[in-house]
Amino acid sequence: MNNVTFGTMKPIPFSPPRIDxxxxxxxxxxxxxxxxxxxxxxxxxxxxxxxxxxxxxxxxxxxxxxxxxxxxxxxxxxxxxxxxxxxxxxxxxxxxxxxxxxxxxxxxxxxxxxxxxxxxxxxxxxxxxxxxxxxxxxxxxxxxxxxxxxxxxxxxxxxxxxxxxxxxxxxxxxxxxxxxxxxxxxxxxxxxxxxxxxxxxxxxxxxxxxxxxxxxxxxxxxxxxxxxxxxxxxxxxxxxxxxxxxxxxxxxxxxxxxxxxxxxxxxxxxxxIGWVEMDRYEVDHLPRRKAIVEQYAKGFASFNWAIVSQFQVGNRESSYHLFPLRIKGYDENKRNDLITFLAEKGISTNVHFQPLPRLSYYKSIGFREEDYPQAFAQFENEISLPVYFDLEEAQVAWIIQEIVDYVNAHP
Ligand SMILES: Cc1ncc(COP(=O)(O)O)c(C=O)c1O
Structure with a gap:
């Protein structure tokens, strides 16, 4: 597949609620x-x-x-x-x-x-x-x-x-x-x-x-x-x-x-709103989120620059709330350029999270970024991709393709 296949895709928000x-x-x-x-x-x-x-x-x-x-x-x-x-x-x-x-x-x-x-x-x-x-x-x-x-x-x-x-x-x-x-x-x-x-x-x-x-x-x-x-x-x-x-x-x-x-x-x-969702959350909502996350994981699996989180470890399984992709070798600037590139294509993404010691208030009361090296390593190359009930398979495929093409061209 190449970008031409996805030429008419509509803009993709990050995480709209399931309202019907x-x-x-x-x-x-x-x-x-x-x-x-x-x-x-x-x-x-x-x-x-x-x-x-x-x-x-x-x-x-x-x-x-x-x-x-x-x-x-x-x-x-x-x-x-x-x-x-x-x-x-x-x-x-x-x-x-x-x-x-x-x-x-x-x-x-x-x-x-x-x-x-x-x-x-x-x-x-x-x-x-x-x-x-x-x-x-x-x-x-x-x-x-x-x-x-x-x-x-x-x-x-x-x-x-x-x-x-x-x-x-x-x-x-x-x-x-x-x-x-x-x-x-x-x-x-x-x-x-x-x-x-x-x-x-x-x-x-x-x-x-x-x-x-x-x-x-x-x-x-x-x-x-x-x-x-x-x-x-x-x-x-x-x-x-x-x-x-x-x-x-x-x-x-x-x-x-x-x-x-x-x-x-x-x-x-x-x-x-929640009362309606409760009856269908386990039936179709969570399975759809899981399928989206698995499609992303599969789509990035063959690229050695893609660091994909684990969603099931031993007795623990995620609620598939976020898909936090990390890109090996990227720093904050390169990650931010990718976010801008995707936004210009109509794909909304996000970053989770800025570690708290980076934020002005927490700095002002004495927290220091250098005391949290693992948090900063996770943050600097992280990009959260859209995951929501109504996100379609073809849209996920488009997001994957745009990221793969971009990162291959900007290693
Ligand atoms: C990890 C975490 N804790 C707490 C909250 C606060 O939740 P609320 O907005 O319902 O107060 C959020 C909200 O985004 C969150 O991401």
Missing amino acids: EKTIAAVTEVLRSGWITTGPKTRDLEKKIQQYIGGGPVLCLNAWTNAVELVLRWWGVGPGDEVIIPAYTYAATANIVMHVGAIPVMIDCAPDSFLIDLEKMANAINGKTKVIMPVDFSGMPVDYDFVMNCVKEKSNLFEPKNDNQKLLNRILIISDAAHSFGAKYNGQPVGAEVDVAAFSFHAVKNFTTAEGGALVFNLPAPFDNSAIWKQINIKALHGQTKDALSKTQAGQWQYDIVEPGFKCNMTDLQAA
């Missing part, structure tokens, strides 16, 4: 129902997600960011505490640590990997560490067994500061599963392996509610995960003891405020 008549009908139904904020659709979506994952209770809120910040606050993370995160992530993972006044401890990637270096993570644990938040980059789950065993083995270092921390008596593990809804761990959808799993349903994610996120509470006994659900739900609604829907019931107008909470509930309008 079913989605539009579900949102319209909520619009016509007279109840558009948090209500039956949100609660139903939570039940569907819990059933799918098979873990503890699920709470849907308006974003991963606010949801996880509330978990940090519930756990009592504050000044003087440390939270271990990867340097290779989106700013949200670190920003919420700053919001609660704690210190983000950033760990480099493992060699030739986008995931956190687990040995370095283990070595960073000390008495101040209150949370570890690894990231399932691109939808590939981290080795949760290693992380959970590690904090149990190091529980003697843990210095509890409040009753919940005394009860668990070890570091809390929150998975930044923003990319990995539908990824598999031991053949099961991820979400039940760590204390709290946190998904993002942002517009570009595999599974979206336009903006949104979900928490799955799996704390071990004697913690009461339903009680934690209620506590965080109250935090997400100004510390108010009743939500808007309960207040509409006869004689139920009165409420109390038990803390100066936040405001980050999910609306039923948003939940309707």
